[in-house]
Amino acid sequence: MPYANSHGLNIYYEVHEPADNDTAATLILAHGMGGNAAIWFNQLAYFCDRYRIVTFDHRYFARSTCDADAFDPALFTHDIIAVMDAAAVEHGIFICQSMGGWTGSQMAIRHAERVDALVMSHTPGVFEHPSAVNDRRAVTDQVSRPGSRFSSAALSADYPTKDPVGAVLYHQISSFNGIDPAVIPRKIGEARLGVNTDSLDRYEVPTLFITANKDILFPPTYIEALARTVPGAIFSNLGDAGHSSYFEIPALFNQRVEQFIASL
Numbered sequence: 001m002p003y004a005n006s007h008g009l010n011i012y013y014e015v016h017e018p019a020d021n022d023t024a025a026t027l028i029l030a031h032g033m034g035g036n037a038a039i040w041f042n043q044l045a046y047f048c049d050r051y052r053i054v055t056f057d058h059r060y061f062a063r064s065t066c067d068a069d070a071f072d073p074a075l076f077t078h079d080i081i082a083v084m085d086a087a088a089v090e091h092g093i094f095i096c097q098s099m100g101g102w103t104g105s106q107m108a109i110r111h112a113e114r115v116d117a118l119v120m121s122h123t124p125g126v127f128e129h130p131s132a133v134n135d136r137r138a139v140t141d142q143v144s145r146p147g148s149r150f151s152s153a154a155l156s157a158d159y160p161t162k163d164p165v166g167a168v169l170y171h172q173i174s175s176f177n178g179i180d181p182a183v184i185p186r187k188i189g190e191a192r193l194g195v196n197t198d199s200l201d202r203y204e205v206p207t208l209f210i211t212a213n214k215d216i217l218f219p220p221t222y223i224e225a226l227a228r229t230v231p232g233a234i235f236s237n238l239g240d241a242g243h244s245s246y247f248e249i250p251a252l253f254n255q256r257v258e259q260f261i262a263s264l
Contacts, residue, residue, distance in 0.1 A: 001063070004086035006079040009070060012037065012063035013056035013083045016048050025116065025261070026052040026092035028080065030100030032123070033143060033184050034154040034174045034244065036062035042250035043095070047258075054092065056083050058099070061177045068183045073191045076103040077110060084114065093117045093261060097246055098154070098217070099184060101125030102193065108205040109195060117206040117264055119257055122215055122243050124226050128194040132226035136189070139217050144182040156214035156242030163248070170247060197229040207233040208260045210253070212241035234260075 003010040037055035057064040060071035096104035101123025142153040150167040160167035209227040227235040
């Protein structure tokens with residue numbers, strides 16, 4: 001299993017090559033708090049014949065194990081650059097879910113030369129603006145407490161009824177992380193990584209914000225308001241899904257991402 005070393009920590013990653021790997025663009029998939037590299041199976045199956053795909057476990061998650069004290073979102077860019085260098089990837093299209101948005105948005109702001117485009121799925125990342133307001137305390141409370149049975153704040157409330165197998169699978173993949181859920185929002189808050197989008201007058205990374213109607217963590221009104229403040233960004237609401245549209249309605253999610261890539 002390949003690992004990249006970042007600040008003394010081994011970051012697990014995978015590279016999936018298409019048959020024609022000389023011309024294929026690279027997709028870098030950054031998972032959220034409920035996932036790890038394995039959570040992207042729907043995207044891997046859909047995109048793997050046309051794109052080079054890099055998946056990885058964020059520090060503290062699954063195979064990138066470390067103490068909770070070493071979970072530092074300020075190091076996310078160091079971690080993914082270490083992975084990209086180890087995998088000989090100069091640049092790529094970042095597709096980021098929830099917590100993964102803190103990886104992709106920091107890369108787009110600080111290392112734009114390595115980011116061809118950015119998909120922000122159900123996440124503000126480090127982007128902030130006074131016109132876009134969300135209840136951070138409510139988010140912290142919702143993600144810090146476990147759901148009942150196979151429910152989760154990361155899924156729409158009716159998803160376990162509509163797709164009980166999918167709800168169990170999401171729970172099982174998440175269970176491999178071995179994390180304390182309360183650590184993530186606390187550490188993100190303590191890192192103070194927010195960037196006021198009014199300061200991004202030179203921002204040129206093509207950016208797509210994706211959301212869905214039943215996201216209770218980062219509601220679509222919040223994400224839409226934030227997207228309006230990011231230079232050149234576009235916004236897409238996929239409708240009937242919760243915080244994890246990439247998992248709940250993967251066909252629609254994948255099609256929307258591919259449309260965005262085709263427009264670049």
